[in-house]
Amino acid sequence: MVEASRDTNADDEHDPEGxxxxxxxxxxxxxxxxxxxRLAEIEAALDRxxxxxxGVCERCGRPIPAERLEVRPEARRCVACG
Ligand SMILES: [Zn+2]
Structure with missing residues (x-):
């Protein structure tokens, strides 16, 4: 089995499929x-x-609209601050 898989790996190098x-x-x-x-962003969101x-914009300090949080729950900034 090991020998067979070694052969397959060697073939990959020359095979166009490789x-x-x-x-x-x-x-x-x-x-x-x-x-x-994205996971890191979500974890940061959970920390916040x-x-x-x-849900507070980290740039202007205003609340991030709920519609934006629905689309991007991990959003750090409001739409205006991008
Ligand atoms: Zn903002």
């Missing part, structure tokens, strides 16, 4: 990184919720 797999792999990496960043500053 490039496609590498491309998809890098796209997947990007997706994972985006998900990790606990601190009582959730």
């Amino acid at each position: 490039a496609t797999i590498a491309f998809e792999r890098s796209q997947l990496d990007t997706l994972v990184q985006q998900a990790v960043r 919720l606990a601190a009582g500053t959730y």
Whole structure:
């Protein structure tokens, strides 16, 4: 079994499919990184919720509209502040 999978890996280097797999792999990496960043944003939002500053724009200090929080619950700024 180990020998067989080694052969498969060696073939990847010369197989045109190998490039496609590498491309998809890098796209997947990007997706994972985006998900990790988004998770960090959500965690920060939960921290603000606990601190009582959730839903307040970090730039102008005005409340972030509920509609915006519905679309982007992790939003730190109001629409005007981007
Ligand atoms: Zn603002």
